[in-house]
Amino acid sequence: MSTSTYTVTGMTCGHCEMSVREEVGDVDGVQNVEVSAQTGTLIVTASGAIDDAKILHAVEEAGYSAVPVS
Template sequence: MTANQYQVTGMTCGHCEMSIREEVSAIAGVEDIQVSAQTGKLVVTGADSVQDADILAAVAEAGYSAVRAS
């Protein structure tokens, strides 16, 4: 299991968080999702097979943009 952190732009409320959580949770291997509109952070914990590109695409599908935080 690995945990990766992303900075998401455009989130303003709980509905935003729910939309991102719904899209990212559909990715195979994702175990846990922590998302905060207040901080703009998304932390995804899952199998090593979960790719950044898949997470970023899921965030985009929800209508937001994200970058991997270092």
């Protein structure tokens, strides 16, 4: 299991959170997605290594932008 945290910009409400959660949840290997519009945080837990590029692309597909938190 691995966990990665991202900062997401542009989210303002629960619908935003749901859109990000659905897109990121469709990425292969992702087991859990926690997202907060209030804090602008996305936490992804996966069964194996997390491919940041795939997560960032999924966030973009939802209509937002994200960067990994170091």
